[in-house]
Amino acid sequence: MVVHELSELEIDRIFQAMADATRRDIIKQAMLREQSVSELAKRYRMSFAAVQKHVAVLERASLITKEKRGREQLVHGNPAMLHRAAQLLDAYEDIWRQRANRIGELLSEPSQGMES
Amino acid sequence: MVVHELSELEIDRIFQAMADATRRDIIKQAMLREQSVSELAKRYRMSFAAVQKHVAVLERASLITKEKRGREQLVHGNPAMLHRAAQLLDAYEDIWRQRANRIGELLSEPSQGMES
DNA sequence: TTCATGTACAACCATTTGGTTGTAGGTTAC
DNA sequence: GTAACCTACAACCAAATGGTTGTACATGAA
Numbered sequence: 001m002v003v004h005e006l007s008e009l010e011i012d013r014i015f016q017a018m019a020d021a022t023r024r025d026i027i028k029q030a031m032l033r034e035q036s037v038s039e040l041a042k043r044y045r046m047s048f049a050a051v052q053k054h055v056a057v058l059e060r061a062s063l064i065t066k067e068k069r070g071r072e073q074l075v076h077g078n079p080a081m082l083h084r085a086a087q088l089l090d091a092y093e094d095i096w097r098q099r100a101n102r103i104g105e106l107l108s109e110p111s112q113g114m115e116s
Numbered sequence: 117m118v119v120h121e122l123s124e125l126e127i128d129r130i131f132q133a134m135a136d137a138t139r140r141d142i143i144k145q146a147m148l149r150e151q152s153v154s155e156l157a158k159r160y161r162m163s164f165a166a167v168q169k170h171v172a173v174l175e176r177a178s179l180i181t182k183e184k185r186g187r188e189q190l191v192h193g194n195p196a197m198l199h200r201a202a203q204l205l206d207a208y209e210d211i212w213r214q215r216a217n218r219i220g221e222l223l224s225e226p227s228q229g230m231e232s
Numbered sequence: 233t234t235c236a237t238g239t240a241c242a243a244c245c246a247t248t249t250g251g252t253t254g255t256a257g258g259t260t261a262c
Numbered sequence: 263g264t265a266a267c268c269t270a271c272a273a274c275c276a277a278a279t280g281g282t283t284g285t286a287c288a289t290g291a292a
Contacts, residue, residue: 233292234291234292235290235291235292236289236290236291236292237288237289237290237291238287238288238289238290239286239287239288239289240285240286240287240288241284241285241286241287242283242284242285242286243282243283243284243285244281244282244283244284245280245281245282246279246280246281246282247278247279247280247281248277248278248279248280249276249277249278249279250275250276250277250278251274251275251276251277252273252274252275252276253272253273253274254271254272254273254274255270255271255272255273256269256270256271256272257268257269257270257271258267258268258269258270259266259267259268259269260265260266260267260268261264261265261266261267262263262264262265262266
C-alpha cells in the first residue's frame with residue numbers, strides 16, 4: 001500500500017514539528033492516551049495559548065489529530081506519520097550502507113596487476 | 117554499547133537540522149561521497165556563504181563532520197547520528213504499540229459479568 | 233610572485249518562531 | 263440564567279532563521 005508520497009514541504013513540517021522538546025512531549029502524551037488541549041496545557045509552564053500553538057504545529061505536520069467533543073478538543077497521536085518519518089531517516093542510512101557495500105566490493109575485487 | 121544519551125538540546129538540533137530540504141540534500145550528498153563545501157555549494161542556487169551556514173547547522177547537530185585538507189574543507193556524513201535519530205522516532209512508535217497492546221489485553225480480558 | 237580558489241566571518245535584512253496578553257464565543261454545570 | 267470552563271484568534275514582542283554582500287586570509291597553481 002503506497003500511502004501518498006511525502007512532499008518536501010510535508011517533510012519540512014514533520015522535522016520542524018519534532019524540533020521542540022515541548023512538542024515531542026505532547027506527542028508522547030497524545031500517544032499514551034487521548035487528551036484535551038487544556039489537559040495537556042496543565043503539564044507545561046507556559047500559557048494555554050502557547051500550548052495551543054504547539055498543538056497546531058503538530059497538527060499541520062499530521063503528527064497528531066484533533067477531534068472535537070463537546071467543548072473539548074481531544075488530541076490523539078498519529079503513529080502512521082511517525083512511522084513514515086522514521087522510514088525517511090532509514091532511507092538516508094540506506095544511502096550510506098549502499099556506499100559502504102560499494103566500497104567493500106571495490107576492496108574485495110582483485111586489482112589490475114594481481115591476476116596470476 | 118551505550119553511546120552517550122542524547123540531551124533534549126541535541127535532539128532539538130538534529131530535528132531542526134533535518135527540517136530543511138537543502139540540508140537534507142547536503143546530508144545525502146555527503147553520505148554518497150566526501151565533498152568539499154564549495155563543491156557542494158555549486159549544486160544549489162544560493163550563495164556559498166548560505167551553504168556554509170547550512171553545513172554549520174548540520175555540523176552542530178553532528179549529522180556531518182568536516183575535515184580540513186589543504187585549502188579545502190571536506191564534508192562527510194555521520195550515519196551513526198542518523199541512526200540514533202531514527203531510533204528516537206521508533207521510541208515514539210513503541211509508546212503507541214505498548215498502548216495498543218494494553219488496549220488489546222483489556223479487550224481480551226473477560227468482563228466483570230462474564231464469569232460462568 | 234602573482235593570481236585564482238576555498239574558506240571564514242561580520243553585518244545586514246526580511247520572515248518565522250515561540251512566547252505573551254487580551255477579547256470573544258460556545259458548552260457544561262449549578 | 264449565570265458562572266465556570268474550553269477553545270479560537272488577534273495583536274504584540276524578542277529572538278532565531280535563512281538568505282544576502284563584503285572583507286580578509288590561507289593555500290595551490292602558473
